[in-house]
Amino acid sequence: MKNHTNLRNKILSYTQVDDEILTGELVHYDQILLAKGDTLLAPGKVENRFYYLEKGCVCYYKEQDGEIKVLEFYTEDVFFTDLLSYVNEETSSCYLKALEDTMVFAVNKKVAETSFENSHQLERFGRLSMQEAFMKLFTRVERMTLRSNEERYLRLLEKRPELFQRVPNYLIASYLGITPVGLSKLRKRLATVG
Amino acid sequence: MKNHTNLRNKILSYTQVDDEILTGELVHYDQILLAKGDTLLAPGKVENRFYYLEKGCVCYYKEQDGEIKVLEFYTEDVFFTDLLSYVNEETSSCYLKALEDTMVFAVNKKVAETSFENSHQLERFGRLSMQEAFMKLFTRVERMTLRSNEERYLRLLEKRPELFQRVPNYLIASYLGITPVGLSKLRKRLATVG
DNA sequence: CTATTTTATTAAACCAGTTTAACGGGTTTG
């Protein structure tokens, strides 16, 4: 039997949901196990699932002229998907790839939509989790607008230090919007100043 | 009598809402008229309203060391607010200022939340509008990650040409993440190449 | 345990955009 405890608590952290409804919902979340390097989504596919990351790390990125451009790193206890592909049912241009052995729960779009229709409580959960996702993304835009590369590097080091253990440096560089060479120079500069 | 036609159609573009419920909701949207330069929100205040922009242009920005950092321009037929302040009920650090004579409809947070509680249809509207806002913001992050300043300038020129008529150039520059000087050089470079 | 691939650093030349400052055209205001 799949253990949905963390996912259950995550949903309940947004709003109250009657136990019967929530249990009926959770049956539809399938467990997916990914080995390091496995792909959840690749360009050309249409994303029709929404995910909850139970354990591991997933990299959300694009390839442009053979270069990787990291959009986000997903780690424990977050929801994710390629929302543009999911909502518009268009082929994606992104990858979702496991950077380590990973376990996610996945729900099918049709199932999720039916749940939202049938339960006001789940619809509210949907709204509030989307609202939270928006706010997180917004603070990211704020940082990209207001802060220098150096400030953003230091902030990432402070806020998500575990990322630097789990993820190769050139992906961190890409996430920060610089080249590996640029990151190397930045680190050196910081080291000699401090 | 206030004319809520555009706002009504906007809400209905997301999902079906029974006429009685929608009409009952719209009474709570108050009309606010702003002269050019008027402020809807300033740092230190807590935002407790959600807005729909009926006519005009509002600039959402921060001040940092006396410098303006534009986060977004809102124009006709969009919803907006300072969501972080609105949701967390914290003092804002942003401005919402009219760049021209502007008319918005505003709904109070408590009223909006009550509506979401009382109507599953309005809750769905809330979820779907938030989802759309997320997707728009996400494509912005994508562009900031993937595109050069020049590409982003050309895209803005193509997608929102009216902005260049309505908004001073130094605010456009700020929105693109460069200085007025930088924008000037960029334009010159484009002019001599083309 | 060696060979291969992947990842990180460094150097050197280069470039897009910054900072500072000056100038000039436009527009508002008294």
Added chain:
DNA sequence: CAAACCCGTTAAACTGGTTTAATAAAATAG
């Protein structure tokens, strides 16, 4: 209508990052 301010451009010196390439170190596979 003159004064003041706002705004956009230009110039010059500078800087933080890029590109390319070489090398070294670490991880992975055979």
